[in-house]
Amino acid sequence: MRFSPFTYGPLVATMTYGCLAAGDNSTEEEPMLQLSTDPAFHFDTLVPLGLAIAGGADIGPVLGVAKDIEAGNMESFTQQFHDLANRTKAQAEDPDNSYDSVNVQDTWFSASNYFRRATNYIFGNWSDPRIVDFWAEQIAAFDKGLVAMTIPGERVRIPATKGNFTIEAIWYAAPENKHANAPTLIVGNGFDAAQEDSYHVYCVPALARGWNCITYEGPGQPTVRINQKIGFIPDWERVVTPVVDYLFREKSHLVDPDMLVLLGNSFGGYLAARAAAFEPRLSAALLVGGVWDFSLVFLSGLPKSLVAMFDAGNYTDFDHEVLSLRASGDVPTNVLLGLNQGLWTFNTQSPSDMLMQVKQYRVEDFIDQIKIPVFVGDAEFESFFKGQPQLVKEALGDRATLHKFTGVAGYHCQVGAGQELVRVLFGWLNKTLGGSGSGPQKKR
Incomplete structure (x- = not known):
């Protein structure tokens, strides 16, 4: 994911894109x-x-x-x-x-x-x-x-233990804690952004607060998709667990095992939730965008006629209609971006195959297995996952805190309001995990 979402959306000119063309808001109503x-x-x-x-x-x-x-x-x-x-x-x-x-x-x-x-x-x-x-x-x-x-970042490649792929990661050691165990943030992006983007958005403020940080990319994400030609997988613990293994094996002298936090950005809100359900060594999770059911984004945006065609199993006709619209030259930029990115990241040339894959990405199937504290971010002008963060919060109950970003910070992933985003995130971590100062300390 670039920090933008893609929206498959209605294959018509009225389709909204990402968060800045949210819901029924016109350009004049935007606060930016x-x-x-x-x-x-x-x-x-x-x-x-x-x-x-x-x-x-x-x-x-x-x-x-x-x-x-x-x-x-x-x-x-x-x-x-x-x-x-x-x-x-x-x-x-x-x-x-x-x-x-x-x-x-x-x-x-x-x-x-x-x-x-x-x-x-x-x-x-x-x-x-x-x-x-x-x-x-x-x-x-x-x-x-x-x-x-000052302390050079370290690019590492971590073999997956379950699956024939390699995780691309970058390790950043906390400047003021390089000789002691420090809290550690694991950052994963979502649909189209690179881990290099994550450094600027999350790692720079984490390092300034005395945290270690590691970013990663798995199947479907840019470097892995380009170099290994592998699309997204729903069981994302196959990506995060090897990263945690790496930290405990190679960085154990730098990582506080009781202060290990996983962050998922955009579609990464699903990916991080999935990993948190099956990786018991995590201390907390940050979902910058709560994702309940990824398929809702696609199906709710399609014209009813195409949904009926897909539901009836007329996949050949469905693919023909969608790909013909793409080739027509009459669809807006946001539609082309969404369709192209979706096919690319799921490694398929078939829109119907992409939709069938996407239906596997729903947290309802495992959310009861998440036992750690969870921050769920929502946004006033969110259209990509509109309404879904609230569903995630309700399912998690007391385990989750829902925070709604508003105004100019009220867009998907708080793009353009990075200071407010990390101020809220690290404030929540400080309160939830305990401590004060540049970084949280373990509760006694």
Whole structure:
């Protein structure tokens, strides 16, 4: 997941996208200045802009890109961000700009961010060489930033114990706790964002508060999907449990085993909930977006005629109708993004197969097995999982705390309001796990 959701939505021009075109709210009712008349482009420009508070972008260059992107033209979005990425890369490579590690770190991290944004709209053609090329560029740039950190981040590959795949992860040691056990945050994204995004949104504030942090990607998520050609799996404990094993095996001298918190962002709200139900070593879970039933997002957005066709098992006709609409050129940007991303991440060319897979992603089947405290984030203008966080809270009962973000922080994943997001999250952790100061301490 970029921090945007994709919405398969009605395959008509009235479909809403993500959170910034939420429900029946018109653009005039939005409490935030719109960066594009195209709601998909607005959101996907706000994403990199939001990373600026943690060294992942510069504000002026991103606004310059927003000015030059042609609404509705996906190739324009790709080209503008790719050009910005290359300009920033050239600045990072300039010896005159390498006079200190902070400058090196920020410039390379920004270049990486812009390369990631350039991939947003190219997954409709799986053979497009830019998918591999741009992603290799973003990883190479990010790795140069990792090396420049005060305590360099460490990219690791963790073999899954159940399944033929490898988890991609990055470890960040807490600066002020590098010789002692510290609380540790495990961060997983959702449908389309990279773990490199997670560093700026969650790890920078975690490290500043004395936490260790590890990000990861599993099947269906960008690096694993690109390099290993594996789509999403519903039993996400197969991804998180090896990460926990790695921490206890390789970082036991740095990790407090009683302060191990799992965070799931966007669709990661389902993934983290699933893992929390089957991984007993976790201390708490943060669901930045509660997901009750992922299939509701798809089925509730489809025209009734297509739903009836799918329910009747007319999969060939269903696929033909959906793919014909995609090829027609008459569907809006947000529809193309949603469909292309969905097919890509579930590793299928068949919309009906994608929907059948998605029906496996429902927390009702295992939520009673979650025994740890859970933070459930909701948003005033949420349309992607609208109403679902409340269902998650009700099912968890006293084990969960529901927090509703409002106003300019009231959009999906609180994109553009990162300070408020982490202020609330770490406040809850401090209260729930106990302690004060830069990081929580164990309750006695």
